[in-house]
Amino acid sequence: MSTTTATETHAGTAEHHELGFIRKYIFSTDHKMIARQFLFSALMFLLLGGLLAVMVRWQLGFPGRPLPAFIRWIFPDTMAPGGIILPEFYNSLVTMHATFMVFFALMPLMAGVFGNLLIPLQIGAEDMAFPRINMASFWIMPVAGFIMLASFFVEGGAAGAGWTSYAPLSSSGEWTGVYMGQILWLVSLIVLGFSSILGALNYVTTVINMRAPGMTWFRIPLGTWSLFITAWLLLLAIPILTGGLILLLFDQTIGTAFFRPEGSGEPLLWQHIFWFFGHPEVYILILPAMGFVSEVIACRSRKPIFGYHSMVIALVSIAFLSWVVWGHHMFQSGMNPLLGMTFVVTTVVIAVPSAIKVFNWIGTLWRGDIHFDAPLLHAVAFVSLFIIGGLSGMFMAAAPVDIYIHDTYFIVAHLHYVLVGGSLFGIFAGIIFWYPKMFGRMMNEGLGKVHFFLSFLFYNMAFFPMHNLGVQGMMRRIYDPNQYEFLQGLQPLNTFISISIFLFAFTQIIFAFNFLWSLRYGKVAGSNPWKSNTLLWTTPSPPPHGNFPEMPTVYRGPYEYSHPDVEEDFWPQNVPPAKSEAGGQTAAAPTPEPVPGD
């Protein structure tokens, strides 16, 4: 069964034979199944990352207190003797929390799930350009994940030098006590990089070459646009990280001195390599969510996206600028101050396109016929929390201010506002919105609202006070702030934060239950339950193999909501312009008719 990818005129369900269980569910080349595979795997890793965070907060909220009896038995004496978390294990906890969240939860959720789900369906393609490479891209992820998980069980435990793995702390186990774990961390991420690169090249090729007729660049939905731009960032940034990881691996294993000062190596080189990747990386973690939010806000406000063109230009500008701001992570590194000043300027500039997007979302909501359902609530929360995260970012962009707040909890607050308040809420919006297309059923709306309100409440209770902690001098990754007298007064706040985190974590059970319950018992969904315009919603829920019976034709942009010329408050992209009844398969209006805008 070779799918000829050469000529694209063949569309639709070519395979009529039944695929066996393995080919259908395990080694599938269908982008929709791969999206589901990414979804289940990533949610598991999200859970793991969350549990690691809960352990971190246990130590900070109840320092030196043994873990509760029901989980104490899990941890051997090398990690938590008598249930009391050791400082070395704490270092591993903060490192692995971030590592699993960034690389195994957020990236797969953003690019793996939604890249796979949205791109072919929104552009009118039958699948990705390279379905087998797509399959490979998925399967590399659990392999890398297994290696990362294994690192907990080796002598010395899991990596403990932070997710940023600064050399020379990370290049030898002398200071962290971690040897094999650090090596496995590097190997795992090197392997995972291939997944990202293969996926990215697939997305780029598909969007460029496989759009349905009439789908010009400025008729592509913002969901696909954001994923297309993200794919470029992945393609070009991940290999930089891979190179750096390899050099660090050599330092650790064969004894080179790329980053080790005792051999004239340069620790600063590691930081530059890491953050040259690391800054585009954080945009990889947020841009897709911005795309989801645009789709949801336009659809649920029944209004066109305000400033669609400027939204696209903003995405492109952010992507371009993201390459020249990396030094703002390094203001305190001892870097050349003139270079640092350059980064201040570029960092302030990159706030502008992000702000334009925020104004446009607000403009979209303005006087819209807003349906306050779960996707919309999460999308609006994204906007408000992203604003807070962005504003704290402005403080840090100013190097003189950053002198005081670098590596404090102010930074931790910022990054969690953009990654949880932003990315995670955006992902929730996306999951709930596209769940019917993936699984053929709706998630429960009541549970969705309860989950949303409680999450929003506990999230802010947990993370907003971290701004205070930071400004008052509490540093990040610290095991015991009480060792410093000036921080002892912050313990009540830390305990409050920890309890809020536990409540936030418990609240996610509602989401998990809703997700799993609805798979079986959710309301059966039609093809277009949200009355959205994109080609994706013209297919059955879930779509068959091949997606479209024949390649659709696109006549307009994706945001023609509440258009005066149309009776309904939405106007799908593939409905021919003849405004009369037969919205059928007639290919063209032979007589040239005045077309509403292009």
Added chain:
Amino acid sequence: MSNAAVATMDRKPMPGMMVYNKKLGMWVFLLSEVMFFTSLIGSYVILRFAHPDHWTEVGTVLNVQLTALNTFFLICSSVTMVKAFAAIQAGDQKGLQRWLLATILIGATFVGIQVVEYMALSGEGFVPMLDSYHAVGRGNPHEGPSLGGPLYGATFYAMTGFHGAHVSIGVLCLIFVYIQSLRGVYTVQDHEGVEVIGLYWHFVDLVWIFLFTIVYLI
């Protein structure tokens, strides 16, 4: 785009990049490879700026002449590759097979010479690791002073090693394409596989053009 224009497209996708998927995919992949070599080569340039004393005069440690010959071989293999492609464009199956085989053999020779070079260099004490670096240089007695420093060795082996790995993978892929050509898989109308492996192979040559210059000649 006017809807009248759309009507003429007859269920074909938008023109896009105006090259077929596999070719676009390979080019996009090569861009990621450019970034990968950027991190390795960039690290070399940066470390050399920071610690120029780790490097020596041209030709004192590395065998420029042998590597120049090797460079000649790799360039030849690019020619044989392009001749293979030209052959299948004209429908010449035998020509395709012969030129592919030539490319494979020359590529393997390149790797072989590099392995020999590595063995000679490490025998002279030119190694990547900090503790055992003691490069006496070409033709010098083993008890001579150490030339340069360990960063020289570390960056050399990292850059050329990964390039060699890419060449090796290229050779394996070429063997696959060669076997396919023996089975008559490629035709005048459809020889995409030959073109895309060609692109990869030329890219590997292109990287070497830079590496040879900045590692051996400067």
Added chain:
Amino acid sequence: MAEQEHSHPPYILIWVVLLVLTLAEVAMSLYMTNVSKVVLAVGLIFMAVWKAALVAMYYMHLRYEPARLWILAISPIPLAFILVLAVISEF
């Protein structure tokens, strides 16, 4: 598929030019010891870029591909410069 309607690029001629440039590079590097390091480096890199451009344009066919493809192909090059030049300023 039917893109290569042009006659073949002069493959052998390009090969000869590549060889000549390679020999010139080696000669310059080994025998022009009187010029400053900077001049040497600039000259050698110039020749290397010239060789690379020939391989890209003729062997990789970029000269005959749609413009949008070679624009895509050169897109990562500025990034390489940005990284290296910025970090060199540290030392």
